[in-house]
Amino acid sequence: MTQPKRQTTLACMSGGDWTDRENDAVVAAYFSMLGEELAGQSYNKAAHNRVLQEQTGRSRGSIEFKLCNVSAAVRCFAQPMINGYLPRYNFQSTLEDAVARWLAQHPQWEAGLARPQVTGMAEGHPLEMTVPPTLKNSPPPDETEKLQAVARRFDVAGRDERNRALGLSGEELVYHHERGQLLRHGRDDLARRVRWVSREDGDGAGYDIASFTPEGRDRLIEVKTTSGWERTPFHISRNELAVADARRDDWVLFRLYEFARTPKAFELRPPLEAHVALTATSFQARFG
Structure with a gap:
């Protein structure tokens, strides 16, 4: 009697919107594979699929x-994606919530993304430099609005800013890149x-790396690092601005992206308003 009841339950679950429990299961499997x-x-994608079929009753x-x-959802959170699962952006907000839950329950995950990148750069391999998104002769992808909406809702820029391990690894990468150049x-x-x-004197200078052009001019480099795509928003302080x-003439913003795989980078020069929309996200309160 028990087995037919289970089959009926799974059949009822196999259609319609995904429940939180189902979303949590598929997100956990995704991060395991990633x-x-x-x-x-x-790893075996088919084996993970079979387990999820058992857990959810889905085909x-x-x-x-x-x-x-x-x-698509993890890309919205500035996370790397599994190769082979091309992003589809027609997902419900409940899937965003499931990704947010998983990341909150696994705080070590995002710090872990920062570990492996510096070794190769220290040996002199140059970074892949790309054209800033605003200077490309192509419009933003259609899914940009969705990506930006999720990034605002979950403060993805703030997540990157608070990920100190990611920030330090990015700065170290750029330090070796500059020396190598x-x-x-x-x-x-x-x-x-x-x-x-920033390591030797602290964060108050308004830039992280003091370097030079080959001709000897100053290069004051503020590094912003993300494991997300090139249009992932970032925080910038009043002092940095x-x-x-x-x-x-000397200051440059060095944007590192896709850091968890093979990091790429582009540079933005002042005025930053020519490249990005600056939005005030906090205010200083003082007593009169």
């Missing part, structure tokens, strides 16, 4: 489609003078 992929370990095809929805131009003298200012304005 973690193995990022670690260079082999194989329905689960495959849902995993593509999860790809100068060495490749035969400027060993300048390479020795590159400073990781003030230094950018005062030293606009």
Whole structure:
């Protein structure tokens, strides 16, 4: 008698909106596969699908489609995506909530994304530099509005800003990149003078790395790092903006993205308003 009852229950669950329990199961499976992929370990997508069929009563095809929805959702959260599950953005807000729950329950995940990247750069491999999104001769992707809406709702820029391990790894990457660039131009003298200012002096300078052009001009570099895509929003402080304005010939914002895989980067120069929309997100309160 028990088995037919289970089959009836699963049949009822197999259609309609996904429940929170189902969303939590598919998101957990997704991050399990993603973690193995990022670690260079082999895994079996079909086996994960079969387990999810047992857990949810959904069909194989329905689960495959849902995993593509999860790809889109995690991209909204500035997370890397599994290769092969192309993002589909027609997902409900309950899936966003499931991703937010998983990340809240696994705080070590985002810090872990920052670990493996610096070794290769320290050996002199240059970063892949790309054109800033605002300078490309193509419109933003259709899904940009969805990505930005989720990023606002869950303060994705703030998540990146608070991820100190990610920020430090990004700065270290740029420090080695700058030294490597100068060495490749035969400027060993300048390479020795590159400073990781935020580590040596603290965060108050308005930039993280003090470097040079091959001709010897100052390069004051503020590093912003994300594991998300190139249009992921970021936080910038009033002090950083003030230094950018005062030293606009020398100051540069170095945007690192897709950090958890092969990091890419582009540079933005003042005035930043020519590239991004600046929105006040906090105010200082003082007693009169």
